[in-house]
Amino acid sequence: MTAHEDLLSRRADYPILGRRTYLASHTLGAMHRRTPERLAEFAGQWAEQGVVAWQDWAPEVERIADLVGSLVGAPAGTTVLRQNVADLLGDLVASLDWRGRRNRVVTSALEWPGSLYTWSQIGRLGGEAVVVPADADGLAFDLERMLDSVDERTLLVECSHVLFRTSTIVDVRPLVARAHDVGALVVVDGYQAAGTLPVDVVALGVDAYLGGSVKYLSGGPGNGWMYAAPDVSARLEPVTAGWFGQTAPFAFDPDIAYASGVRRFAGGTPGVPSAYAAEPAYQALADIGLRRIRERSVSLTQPLLEGALERGFSVRSPHDPDRRGGHVSIDPGRGGVSSGQVHDRLLERGIVVDHRPGVGIRVSPHFYNTLDEALGVLDAMSEVLAGR
Ligand SMILES: Cc1ncc(COP(=O)(O)O)c(C=O)c1O
Structure with missing residues (x-):
């Protein structure tokens, strides 16, 4: 061969x-050949078991979250599935307190527009966005200027691992080192990296790493995912926890008790069919x-x-x-x-x-x-x- x-x-x-x-x-x-089979399996469970199917669905969604997380080096239990990056980033942002002196996000003009839209609204939470411009032709990431912009007023640094227009790989490590030096968090958008680059979120030292599945992961729409370092997720309290962000969703407790780790970002009812649809393609990448x-x-x-x-x-x-x-x-x-x-x-x-x-x-x-x-x-x- x-x-x-x-x-x-x-x-x-x-x-x-x-x-x-x-x-x-x-x-x-x-799309992977086995995606329709897994969607049919989901539909069959729904048709035949009704609500009892949650006994299969809930653990399977968590297993699939771990599977996609493993493709970016995330240990089991540190990745959560949500519909898309905008939801996850919004929830992460709302779990931080932007009202103090440390209220800045440092990002670049080359980020995914959906994320820039979030940064354009950060003032409503008390925050301030520092958007580092690209070079003259509008395409190159200015790492030095990003590093210079991070200081004691920085709460969060956000950047892509791979830029969606030019495919440029951003050297994330110096940004993580600088952010951590001044006590800021780093969230990396790994959408254009996942499934094509070997990524090790733990070795990168990022606080959170998020993306979705429609690109090289071949997982189709509806499968955003986020890794968060356990010591970071333990400190964050999302506003829209949803019942799956609660320790015991099926206890229907009116008082919030956040699920441990990143699962507190699960939000409401998970997108079970999307997760089933994505699994064969994730598994193929894991096998290769x-x-x-x-x-x-x-x-x-x-x-x-x-x-x-x-x-x-x-x-x-x-x-x-x-x-x-x-x-x-x-x-x-x-x-x-x-x-x-x-x-x-x-x-x-x-x-x-x-x-x-x-x-x-x-x-x-x-x-x-x-x-x-x-x-x-x-x-x-x-x-x-x-x-x-
Ligand atoms: C770098 C990057 N981030 C985010 C997205 C998409 O964000 P969302 O999951 O909110 O649709 C894309 C492309 O669709 C992308 O290329």
Whole structure:
């Protein structure tokens, strides 16, 4: 068996790969073949057992939370599932006291817009947002300026592990060291890292690490997740605890007694079907291992990037693979044809990628793609530009 044959033998587990050239796992990972089976299992339990199905559902949701957590190095019991990042970040923010002198969040202008929207409202809780701008072309993360902005007034530092536009890997460690030096917490948005980079949240020393599952994790919508370091979650008291954030939900106690650890962020009734839908894809990644996936990813993205440069296309992602996550942002636009128009023509040809203003076309060969697929997208771009 050659180096990647075992990975390619898994292509049959992702049905879309037989129908399209699928290079959009940075935005919606391919569905696993077993997802419909697990959804049918959920529906069968509901149909046959009714409310008694909670005896299966509640522990299974916790097991699946641990499974997704294990993909970013989180020990059992330190990850919780919620619908999405916005919910989790909002709850984390509301569990902190922003009314004192230490009331600042330090973040960057390159963050996920949904998170920037939260920071734009932080004044309502008494907080103040310090949003570090990007460099002149609006794409590069300014680590030095982030570090300089963190001081005794900082309550929280928030940044992405991998930037969603350019795929730049942010060096989180110096930020964690600086934040902890001054007594601030760090929350990292690992959405674009999880499932493509080996991540060890414990070794990174972050206080919280959150993301969702629609991208490289192939878990579909409805499965946001958050790791919190046990010593941190023990101190945080979310406002919207919900009954699953309580020690014993089925005791229906009117007084709040927070569940131990991060489970206090569980909120209300969990999204059981979403968790069931995600499990096969999480398990596949766990079986392969993130080191292997990363190795494969780089072996596809580097020739893709070099091929794009050889054709004279602009590449808006770091050229050094050690500084780049799982996708390459390529702007092939020229001669009056915009990258958005090239993107539309690619879709018509059955090549699924996506387009983001300012960076062009994002292409993300995942472990289940072939080199021919990754390089074929460049040929297709050239053909579109040549009017073919
Ligand atoms: C870095 C990053 N954070 C967050 C999100 C999504 O946030 P939410 O789960 O709130 O939809 C995305 C993409 O959808 C993303 O790329």
